[in-house]
Amino acid sequence: MTRPVIAVERVVKSYAMGDLTVHALRGVSLRIERGDYVAIMGSSGSGKSTLMNILGCLDAPTSGSYLLDGIDVRAYDDDDLADIRNRKIGFVFQSFNLVPRTRALAQVELPLAYAGVGRAARRRRAAEALRAVGMGDRLDHLPSELSGGQQQRVAVARALVASPPLLLADEPTGNLDSRSTEDVLSIFNALSAHGRTIVLITHESEVAERAKRVIRLIDGRIVEDRRLDGAPDPTAASGSAAA
Numbered sequence: 001m002t003r004p005v006i007a008v009e010r011v012v013k014s015y016a017m018g019d020l021t022v023h024a025l026r027g028v029s030l031r032i033e034r035g036d037y038v039a040i041m042g043s044s045g046s047g048k049s050t051l052m053n054i055l056g057c058l059d060a061p062t063s064g065s066y067l068l069d070g071i072d073v074r075a076y077d078d079d080d081l082a083d084i085r086n087r088k089i090g091f092v093f094q095s096f097n098l099v100p101r102t103r104a105l106a107q108v109e110l111p112l113a114y115a116g117v118g119r120a121a122r123r124r125r126a127a128e129a130l131r132a133v134g135m136g137d138r139l140d141h142l143p144s145e146l147s148g149g150q151q152q153r154v155a156v157a158r159a160l161v162a163s164p165p166l167l168l169a170d171e172p173t174g175n176l177d178s179r180s181t182e183d184v185l186s187i188f189n190a191l192s193a194h195g196r197t198i199v200l201i202t203h204e205s206e207v208a209e210r211a212k213r214v215i216r217l218i219d220g221r222i223v224e225d226r227r228l229d230g231a232p233d234p235t236a237a238s239g240s241a242a243a
Helices: 048-055 079-090 104-114 119-132 148-160 180-194 232-236
Strands: 006-017 019-033 038-042 063-068 087-091 166-170 197-203 211-220 223-229
Touching: 006 048, 006 104, 019 048, 019 223, 038 048, 038 104, 048 166, 048 197, 079 087, 087 104, 087 148, 104 119, 104 148, 104 211, 148 166
Parallel strands: 038 197, 038 211, 087 166, 166 197
Antiparallel strands: 006 019, 006 063, 211 223
16 A cells, blocks of 8 residues: 555644633544545534644644655654745645735745756746646736736746645635635646645635545534545544544
């Protein structure tokens, strides 16, 4: 069996709020194999944002383990985690998170610059990534010169340019109209067809149904884990996904 991109085992996340302890995640176990396309759903307070932050190495669990592409992230400090995020995860956010006065090509170059890739190679790879998402004719445009859907395409290109094992998308269609939503989801479908591993956080069932697998959280626990593509049930071989 190949190494999973994500291996979460009995993860608990608790927060102290005055005299109260809030349990955001309650023993979540989860495996996501290379090339899978997973939507994680849940209403406000379900724990999906907390789980996303842990999967993105932006927060650490109170207890339990998380291996990202075989790396036990608990063993690393903040500086090392920043490097791991840059190499292992491509982020796509609801608010696009583009630099306001930076042109599209330079936006997409940023992860490669942090990785120490030379200027010529950065520009070539960034242009290729933008062409791959249908933005090859917008290399020199500023965010203010692009529609919301076009800005999100630039963000997707930036997330992919370093070829990370995991694409982590947090409500990527939340600020888009229906046409732009369809455009972005079509890009995700194409990426999935080419073997990209995608984890998409959403509260929209019509967005989640475009994935290959849907995981639903309620009160910090996985209550549903079902496949939509006819592949074997992911919980059948490795036990229940919820503790």
